[in-house]
Amino acid sequence: MSKIIIYEHFNFEGISREFTSSVSNLVQENFNDCISSLKVIGNPWVTYSGVNFSGTQEVYEEGEYARVEHNDSISSLEMVTEDLTDPQITLYEHVDYQGRSIVLKNETNLCHGSFNDIASSHKVQRGAWVLYEHVDRHGAKIVARASRDVPNYGGFNDQLSHVCPLKPGKPTITAEVLWDKKEENVKSVILDSICGLNHGESEQRFSTELCREYEGSVTDNFSFSNATEITMGTSFSVNVEMMKGSNNLSLSNTFTVEKGSSNTRTEKKCVQISLPATIPPRSKLTVNVVRKELDVKVPVKLTITTGSHSREEFGEYRCQSGNSITTEYKEDKI
Template sequence: EKPNFKGEKISRVSHVIAALQPPSILPQDYSVPEISLFPEEEAEGKKVIFRDTSDDARIFGFPIKANSIIINAGLWLVFAQPFFQGVPRVLEVGGYSNPAAWGVEQPYVGSLHPLKIVSVTSRSTYNLPSLSLQTTFMYNVGSLKVLGGIWVGYEKEGFRGHQYLLEEGEYHDWRVWGGCDAELRSVRVIRADLTDPAMVMFEQLEEDQDGVQEEKTFEVTEAIPDVELFGYKTSTRSIEVISGAWIAYSHVDFSGHQYILEKGFYNNCADWGYKCSQLASHLALPISSCQIKLYSEPDFQGECYIFNCKQEEMPEKLVTKSCRVTGRSWVVYENEQFSGNLYVLSEGDYPNLTSMGCPPDCSIRSVKIVPLLFSVPSISLFGLECLEGREITTDTEILSMVEEGFNNHILSLRVNSGCWVICEHSNYRGRQFLLEPIEITNWPKFSSLHTIGSMYPVRQKRHFFRIKNTERGHFLSVQGGVEELKSGRVVVTPEVEPLSDIWFYQDGLIKNKLSPTMSLQVVGNIEPAAKVVLWTETRQPVQTWTAPMKGLITSNTFPGMVLDVKGGKTYDKDHVVIMPENDERPSQQWEIELL
């Protein structure tokens, strides 16, 4: 027996927890547990009340006959035999009118135990049992629920032992989170920026024929199911995580022991949590899903509403006082149906309305995601109406029009590419306008403003995607293995090599994940049906593109030219080419599918 914080005593019954499959995490309940046992069904007869553990509930040597049960408080373990023997029943608050209602055939109770408090944490915890009044029960975890974020669970206290990645969701028992058993002693939240992951691995030192120690390195920027396929041995001396967060596995195909690696240098295997230096496969942690969390109180307190798609009308009772944005930029509106004053929020935490750029009495009534436009941002401002007069063209933010030497009296403007936020005052204050490519010939009439204080392009984080040709239904890919990829044929075919159909957009370049130092380019004379290939990005002129989620992929370098598929019956009919824009060629239509 071991005293708890109230001076009472609880029996050591942790040996039964491994057999339990209790419900997902319940809210903390600090009330005194109470269970009433009745000899007859429907709560009839003289009741027997328990408010604490009883390892032997027999009366005159016989188990209590309980044809019905009422639980007034707490979560109870009920055993048919004394001293917590047999399979327990887990009963929540409520009434059980007969033995069948609580899952037994014989209505006998020999011992009981209340689970008074379930541990809940929102921070890294060095020793989970210290959170619970019932330390004997928290050495083994029956189930858990991750309400938010990405966590690492550890078998031992002090962030030691086997490691388990815990993402948002429910884990009904230890097998679901990949545990060796139900033991879980400490947890740690991952706070790394999960975009653009990169790390460098250092092999164990080897001596060459001359006796000189040679150090081999392996730079990892993507999922690697087997490092030996890239000529790297599994024995790793040290690791440097440059960005993002990673899971390293002891065996190929993301199996075996796993180790979570965040930004920093790991000098030896002990630093990443094991005695063995064998690491055979690696996986980058996923980028957070695109969502906005609205809280009813400042500092992320109160009720929380989570949205991952546009909402034309918010719940009436929702009053927003703080919010968190992940994955993409969002725009919030003061009125329903995306109307009224708006405020653009990039990814981050906003503990109050002021940090969101909103006035203190602001009410958020609708929200939507800022659309993805893969293009180099550009905007032109004009001193006269109808896009005439002096012109200011920029591709970067302007914090203050006046302080940077510009006349802030603007009568017309044109968004050439990208999404832009135009602000009434300097430092991105006052009323905001979110503009996609558009020509506004009379800015004061459009906005009711006679000046522009500041503006900035909505920066898009790196997204990996596939590019599907709408007519054919097949994806853009590169032919040729990564080891021989000095230049690549770009085709649209149903058969693709692994990773060769995964692309990303960077500073106007469309790049392939197989070879991130190369990009889509036209080689040779710029004429209709000229072939598009993957080529080194250092080649001049730099060739950039604009790619909407659906429609034409247009060349910024060669106006009027768009991506197309050659077609016909020749051997190279699947090759991607450039052609003048033509509404009668459905092969010029593309769709981007985000990964």
């Protein structure tokens, strides 16, 4: 969720307020003209020196700002709700969208081309932009938004030199494991087989130690769809919890996934198995140490939320669990 946290003093000190939607009048929130620092989470926010989103504008993308541009002079806050992932703006040479035009899709220093200091109107097709009077994001500015075309810059005519699209905040990803669509396979593997013979007429103690340790393991793996648009370095958690079913096996853990890194994890542990202490008269006792190996593949629905926009993708979680180690006994008369 996109939100802004505003503070009364510099360095995030003093009284604070948190908002998740635009505020047209900070007087009503008892926080007018007193903001000195702020934090933004998610999509950018625009601050205004006047109420009802009027006056001098400043834009704050996701991050922490120990000092704001205009201390103690903010009266309204507006959250940027546009989809910022694929921006596009058209600049026009004259007012009312006349004359030459140029289409931009990324940050541009107009001093390097033929459109410097000549724009007088614009239309935003996608996203939100900041138009600057000088290069390197300096001087007077205009915040340009989709569906808010500006036919006349007025005093800003023929002064535009730098254009920059606003960036979306870091996406948040929630993962839903679709257990009803899982594929499951279980097989039994004999790890050890121990035999004891008793030819006598009375019980005998088992000829080997009473317990042994065996190594089990659980391997988690997550794979993204080939068409994923999730960027490198993005991480999220997959909460895995499958209760015991017909195979009497269960999984329960939280698996952290990061795009661009190895998404395989193996955990090993020793399992101690107790063996019988005695063998009946005239009997052969065979003890098989058996590991049940569970292989589960299940689709995972990923909901990627950027600002106020969400989309869905799918991946696959796979777990190979071999921690269930038991003993099976077979007794034969001799």
